Amino acid sequence: MIKLTLNKIAEIVNGEVVNGDGANITSAYPVINSQQASSETFFVAFVGEKVDGHEFVDAAISSGAQFALVSKDCKALAIKVADVKIALTLLATYVREQLQLMTVIGITGSQGKTTTKDLLRHILSVSGETIAPAESLNNELGVPLLILRCTNTTKYCIVEMGARHMGDIAHLAKIAKPKIGVVLGVGKAHVGEFGSREIIAKAKSELIASLTSGGTAILGTYDEFSPKMEVPTGVRKVLFGEKSECEIRAADIEVREGRAHFDLVTPDGRAAVSLQLLGLHQISNALAAAAVATNLNIPIESISAALSTAEVSSKWRMEISEVSEIILINDSYNANPESMAAALRTLALISQETGGVSWAFLGKMHELGESSAMEHAAIGRLATDVGIDHLVVIGAEEFLADLDLKSSGGESAVHYFKSKEEALSMIEHFAAGDVLLVKASRSEEFNLLAQAITERLSEAAE
Numbered sequence: 001m002i003k004l005t006l007n008k009i010a011e012i013v014n015g016e017v018v019n020g021d022g023a024n025i026t027s028a029y030p031v032i033n034s035q036q037a038s039s040e041t042f043f044v045a046f047v048g049e050k051v052d053g054h055e056f057v058d059a060a061i062s063s064g065a066q067f068a069l070v071s072k073d074c075k076a077l078a079i080k081v082a083d084v085k086i087a088l089t090l091l092a093t094y095v096r097e098q099l100q101l102m103t104v105i106g107i108t109g110s111q112g113k114t115t116t117k118d119l120l121r122h123i124l125s126v127s128g129e130t131i132a133p134a135e136s137l138n139n140e141l142g143v144p145l146l147i148l149r150c151t152n153t154t155k156y157c158i159v160e161m162g163a164r165h166m167g168d169i170a171h172l173a174k175i176a177k178p179k180i181g182v183v184l185g186v187g188k189a190h191v192g193e194f195g196s197r198e199i200i201a202k203a204k205s206e207l208i209a210s211l212t213s214g215g216t217a218i219l220g221t222y223d224e225f226s227p228k229m230e231v232p233t234g235v236r237k238v239l240f241g242e243k244s245e246c247e248i249r250a251a252d253i254e255v256r257e258g259r260a261h262f263d264l265v266t267p268d269g270r271a272a273v274s275l276q277l278l279g280l281h282q283i284s285n286a287l288a289a290a291a292v293a294t295n296l297n298i299p300i301e302s303i304s305a306a307l308s309t310a311e312v313s314s315k316w317r318m319e320i321s322e323v324s325e326i327i328l329i330n331d332s333y334n335a336n337p338e339s340m341a342a343a344l345r346t347l348a349l350i351s352q353e354t355g356g357v358s359w360a361f362l363g364k365m366h367e368l369g370e371s372s373a374m375e376h377a378a379i380g381r382l383a384t385d386v387g388i389d390h391l392v393v394i395g396a397e398e399f400l401a402d403l404d405l406k407s408s409g410g411e412s413a414v415h416y417f418k419s420k421e422e423a424l425s426m427i428e429h430f431a432a433g434d435v436l437l438v439k440a441s442r443s444e445e446f447n448l449l450a451q452a453i454t455e456r457l458s459e460a461a462e
Contacts, residue, residue: 001148002098003027006067010079012094013069013087020067020077028066029149030088032141039064046084046141047071053084085141092144093175102154104176105292108161108169108207109184109220110200111339112285113138115277115317116184117158119289122310123303124296128155138162143172156296163203164193173210180295181207182218182288186225187338191369201225211235218291221246222284238295240287248291250283258350260286264304266294271304276311278318278329278350281342318343323457325432327354331439332446335365337375340439341382347437348386356433357389361423361449363440364396377401384412391415394423395444420449427456 007022009015028042034056037043043060045053045068057068061076068078069087081087096104105120107113114135121132131154137146138160150157161172173181186201194200204226208217213234220226221241231237240248250262251270260283261274275282286307293303319330327350331343344360351358360383368375376398383391384403391412393399403414417423430436436453440446 001027001029001150002095002152006077006079009091013079013081013090015069015079015081015087018073018078018080019075024066024077026066027151030069030145031060031065032145034060034063034065037061037063037065039066041065043068044084044088044145045070045072045074088144088148089140089175092147095150096147096175096177099150099152099154102150102157103180103296104157104159104178105180105182106159106161106173106176106178106207106210107182107184107288108163108204109182109226110187110204111336112184112281112288113160113162114333115282116182116285116288117160119286119307119310120158120292123289123293123298123306124156124158126302126306127296127298129153130156130158132158133160138172139164140168140171143175147176161207163206166194166199166203167206169203169206170210173207178207178210179214180216180218180292181211182292183208183220183226183229184284184288185220185222185338187223188336188368188371188375191367191371193367193369195369197225201229205229208232208235216295218288218295220284220288236295238291240291241284246287248287248294250287253280253283255280255349257353258346264290264300264307266290266300266303268294268300271300272308273304274308276309278320279342279346280349281339281346282318318346321454323454324461326430326457327356327435328450328453329435329437330447330450331437332444332450333442335363335439335441337365337368337379340365340379343437343439344379344383344388345386347435348388351389351435352387354433354435356435357431358387359390359392359426359430359434359436360388361392361394361436361438361446362396362399363394363420363444363446364398366441366443373398373401380414388412390426390429392417392423392426394418394420394440394449396440420446420452423449424452424456427453427460430457 006017030044031041037060043065054072070078124130159176161169163169216236217231218238239246249265253262258278380399392415438450
């Protein structure tokens with residue numbers, strides 16, 4: 001954070017300094033977990049549904065936190081406010097206004113935000129200090145926390161922007177004030193909350209509407225909504241994709257070992273890219289990152305080299321590992337129809353290349369509203385259409401609507417289990433060379449299934 005006195009912070013957030021000297025100068029950044037507290041931080045005491053952060057103020061201070069932001073009385077040096085979340089937003093908004101030389105890139109879309117963020121951070125870090133969230137800090141709490149990690153030496157700040165309601169992205173954009181806005185695509189994730197893809201598109205377009213003259217709108221061409229979003233006067237429009245009319249595009253696409261290889265084509269020329277990430281769907285994420293970097297005058301040679309060496313650092317997203325000669329793809333961070341389809345196609349590609357048997361362990365996709373049953377059934381059909389050998393469904397019978405258990409004759413063998421624990425019985429049927437995919441919405445905790453599979457395979461190999 002930029003240097004401020006505690007008194008100045010209190011003024012910004014409409015609070016008061018308690019239990020200490022308000023003249024103290026700080027550049028500490030906020031944390032909401034007392035275990036992350038250090039001498040470089042201050043502790044934000046949120047009152048949640050299950051946990052009250054005020055119970056951890058003393059622990060955070062003991063770990064070195066310089067002060068606390070609180071809404072209740074405490075004994076530590078603190079700034080007391082009426083509402084901690086509002087105070088954090090006010091502080092982040094003020095700090096952003098002081099960092100006029102910093103370029104903020106806002107990224108939204110139904111899927112791919114975190115991967116695109118990771119790729120872009122890898123590209124931009126060579127050009128200057130780049131701040132981006134280690135995880136998906138894409139809401140009204142996460143974005144202020146991210147902005148308050150920026151300093152006078154920060155050149156780029158990459159902000160993911162998610163939405164659960166209309167107005168959410170507009171609120172985040174008001175805080176972050178992006179110069180570049182990226183819409184990756186409009187899919188079916190959260191359609192249960194919004195009601196339709198048209199409304200989702202309107203919510204995503206709030207990022208583009210927030211851009212001011214001199215800014216740039218970078219729009220994907222992988223759905224019917226994104227490329228048609230209205231761009232404000234004075235804002236440059238850049239399309240990315242695989243069509244000839246795209247300013248940033250991929251040409252001569254090939255797949256090797258489940259990874260995309262293509263030529264990146266920009267106004268600056270053409271350069272070869274060999275992605276380290278699994279799946280053809282990663283091309284769109286790479287192109288979005290390349291479009292931002294091109295707009296920031298990063299040489300195409302630097303962009304292609306960075307894309308070819310980047311590995312996504314965010315956990316449980318198409319993570320690949322090998323245990324006892326069995327390949328495990330852990331994509332358990334989240335799931336929607338588009339990402340589920342992409343993961344299944346990737347599994348099919350890899351197993352075809354290796355010659356191994358393919359196993360898809362799938363769990364429920366949440367927040368699909370009235371279309372949930374239809375979307376699950378479509379994914380079940382897709383698994384058989386792309387040639388997955390074993391479809392293992394856990395606690396989501398909707399996948400099976402159009403399928404027969406233990407079907408055979410060229411289709412997938414279909415297995416159903418009520419729990420992850422029961423599904424582990426399939427491990428005894430694995431053989432060297434097999435390829436496994438584990439995927440479901442995050443609340444299904446399929447990361448635990450991936451961990452259990454890995455542990456069982458490791459134990460069997462000992």
